[in-house]
Amino acid sequence: xxxxxxxxxxxxxxxxxxxxxxxxxxxxxxxxxxxxxxxxxxxxxxxxxxxxxxxxxxxxxxxxxxxxxxxxxxxxxxx
Amino acid sequence: xxxxxxxxxxxxxxxxxxxxxxxxxxxxxxxxxxxxxxxxxxxxxxxxxxxxxxxxxxxxxxxxxxxxxxxxxxxxxxx
Amino acid sequence: xxxxxxxxxxxxxxxxxxxxxxxxxxxxxxxxxxxxxxxxxxxxxxxxxxxxxxxxxxxxxxxxxxxxxxxxxxxxxxxxxxxxxxxxxxxxxxxxxxxxxxxxxxxxxxxxxxxxxxxxxxxxxxxxxxxxxxxxxxxxxxxxxxxx
Amino acid sequence: xxxxxxxxxxxxxxxxxxxxxxxxxxxxxxxxxxxxxxxxxxxxxxxxxxxxxxxxxxxxxxxxxxxxxxxxxxxxxxxxxxxxxxxxxxxxxxxxxxxxxxxxxxxxxxxxxxxxxxxxxxxxxxxxxxxxxxxxxxxxxxxxxxxx
Numbered sequence: 001x002x003x004x005x006x007x008x009x010x011x012x013x014x015x016x017x018x019x020x021x022x023x024x025x026x027x028x029x030x031x032x033x034x035x036x037x038x039x040x041x042x043x044x045x046x047x048x049x050x051x052x053x054x055x056x057x058x059x060x061x062x063x064x065x066x067x068x069x070x071x072x073x074x075x076x077x078x079x
Numbered sequence: 080x081x082x083x084x085x086x087x088x089x090x091x092x093x094x095x096x097x098x099x100x101x102x103x104x105x106x107x108x109x110x111x112x113x114x115x116x117x118x119x120x121x122x123x124x125x126x127x128x129x130x131x132x133x134x135x136x137x138x139x140x141x142x143x144x145x146x147x148x149x150x151x152x153x154x155x156x157x158x
Numbered sequence: 159x160x161x162x163x164x165x166x167x168x169x170x171x172x173x174x175x176x177x178x179x180x181x182x183x184x185x186x187x188x189x190x191x192x193x194x195x196x197x198x199x200x201x202x203x204x205x206x207x208x209x210x211x212x213x214x215x216x217x218x219x220x221x222x223x224x225x226x227x228x229x230x231x232x233x234x235x236x237x238x239x240x241x242x243x244x245x246x247x248x249x250x251x252x253x254x255x256x257x258x259x260x261x262x263x264x265x266x267x268x269x270x271x272x273x274x275x276x277x278x279x280x281x282x283x284x285x286x287x288x289x290x291x292x293x294x295x296x297x298x299x300x301x302x303x304x305x306x
Numbered sequence: 307x308x309x310x311x312x313x314x315x316x317x318x319x320x321x322x323x324x325x326x327x328x329x330x331x332x333x334x335x336x337x338x339x340x341x342x343x344x345x346x347x348x349x350x351x352x353x354x355x356x357x358x359x360x361x362x363x364x365x366x367x368x369x370x371x372x373x374x375x376x377x378x379x380x381x382x383x384x385x386x387x388x389x390x391x392x393x394x395x396x397x398x399x400x401x402x403x404x405x406x407x408x409x410x411x412x413x414x415x416x417x418x419x420x421x422x423x424x425x426x427x428x429x430x431x432x433x434x435x436x437x438x439x440x441x442x443x444x445x446x447x448x449x450x451x452x453x454x
Contacts, residue, residue, distance in 0.1 A: 006358065008356055008357075008358050008426065008428055009356050009428035009430065009439040010428070010439035010441065013439065047441065048441065048445075050445060050447055052358075052361060052426070055358075055360055055361035055364055056361075056364075057424075057447040071358055071361070071426075073358065073426060073428070074428065074439065074441040074442070075441050075442035075443070075444075075445040076422070076423070076424065076425060076426050076427055076428060076442045076445060077422075077427070077428050077429050077439075077440040077441060077442045078355065078357070078362075078386060078397075078398065078421065078422060078425055078426075078427025078428065078429065079339050079386075079397065079398050079418060079421055079422040079427075085210065087208055087209075087210055087278065087280055088208050088280035088282065088291040089280070089291035089293065092291070126293065127293065127297075129297060129299055131210075131213060131278070134210070134212055134213035134216055135213075135216075136276075136299040150210055150213070150278075152210065152278060152280070153280065153291065153293040153294070154293050154294035154295070154296075154297040155274070155275070155276065155277060155278050155279055155280060155294045155297060156274075156279070156280050156281050156291075156292040156293060156294045157207065157209070157214075157238060157249075157250065157273065157274060157277050157278075157279025157280065157281065158191050158238075158249065158250050158270060158273055158274040158277075158279070170320055171319055171320040171323055171336070172318055172319040172320045175319055175336070175338050179340065179394065181342070181343035181344065181393070181394070182342065182343065182344055183342070184339060184340065184342045185337060185338065185339050185340075185418075186337075186338045186340070187335065187336070187337055187338075187414070188319070188323070188335070188336040188337075188338060189333060189334075189335055189336075189407065189411075190323050190333065190334045190335075190336060191332060191333050191407075192327065192332065192333075192334070194329070194330065194331070194332045195329035195330065196329065196330055245329070246327065246329070259337065259339075259415070259418065260415070263337075263411055263414070263415045266335070266411070267407070267408070267411045270333075270407065
């Protein structure tokens with residue numbers, strides 16, 4: 001299976017991309033996927049991070065399914 | 080001595096003028112002048128009235144001097 | 159810069175809001191009051207606003223001074239329209255800029271409430287079958303004894 | 307009609323405020339946020355706003371729905387600008403029309419506070435000697451444990 005991970009602002013700068021694709025083996029939670037991203041991009045740990053699954057704020061325990069759109073970003077600062 | 084009395088909105092309609100002049104004999108208070116106006120224009124008593132002396136909200140006890148600008152009007156309704 | 163004005167021209171909200179912006183502030187709160195089509199179920203054709211102009215300007219100035227003493231605000235702009243207004247046209251705009259938006263909200267709300275209680279402006283509602291000068295129901299200054 | 311939009315074009319406050327006006331309401335409260343020249347004493351040259359656009363629109367829609375359940379309001383309009391903004395340009399406008407202006411003030415203040423906590427938009431401050439993505443200090447959603 002394949003999932004997209006989106007990055008914005010500070011997290012896109014750290015990762016050097018606005019989007020990556022991962023291929024979990026199945027059964028992972030959102031937390032597992034994010035931990036994998038953080039292992040590849042340890043600079044993200046310098047930030048307080050939020051994440052979303054399919055455009056909804058997510059906890060670590062969401063099931064991840066093929067084709068999901070995940071995102072990792074810092075606390076929002078619009079307005 | 081001579082004072083001007085201004086009317087606005089509902090009070091101008093009752094009096095039929097936007098301004099009248101009165102010639103108090105001297106020593107009157109604002110309350111005395113307003114009572115005199117109300118005697119001449121009893122229709123004003125159908126309204127709750129405010130008044131001002133020289134463009135400041137006034138009580139009945141203000142001394143009235145030659146050349147003063149008084150006004151009688153209903154509770155304000157701007158905004 | 160504070161400002162307070164009476165005008166018979168249409169009011170542009172953006173330009174009022176923009177004029178109160180100082181470089182160190184991040185938010186402006188604007189109250190935009192306009193002519194209602196219906197008041198208590200009765201259809202208004204248009205409104206006419208009249209002011210005791212010099213006293214109205216003095217009272218607007220006092221309101222701004224009082225707001226400055228009550229709230230941490232930078233600039234205030236108040237523009238009240240006079241004359242004939244069509245349905246939907248803006249009758250009053252109050253813009254408040256402040257370093258913190260909470261103060262801007264509080265000051266703007268205070269200013270419109272007090273303006274309606276103290277600034278000598280009156281509105282006449284014109285209906286198809288008549289017209290009436292609206293009398294305020296919460297004047298700040300107590301009514302003098304008007305029994306002669 | 308409620309509306310919520312993201313745009314890279316300049317925002318006209320008057321047109322946003324006007325679009326929320328229903329005929330039975332008499333007041334609209336508008337929050338106008340704009341680019342500050344100075345943040346903590348440091349001079350900003352310009353700002354760049356970026357959004358997770360589809361999620362930002364969903365969160366804006368949720369905010370309006372929540373505001374409707376909390377406050378007696380008629381219409382809400384929210385427009386957030388994206389891309390490069392010069393000093394003084396409007397970054398966000400929130401207009402709320404309500405039958406009673408108190409609800410409009412309360413809803414508008416609530417909406418801007420929650421927008422800053424929940425809508426996925428980020429701003430980058432650009433200085434003469436660098437730039438930084440601002441990170442919010444009061445996010446609504448608790449931060450997940452990010453220690454792998």
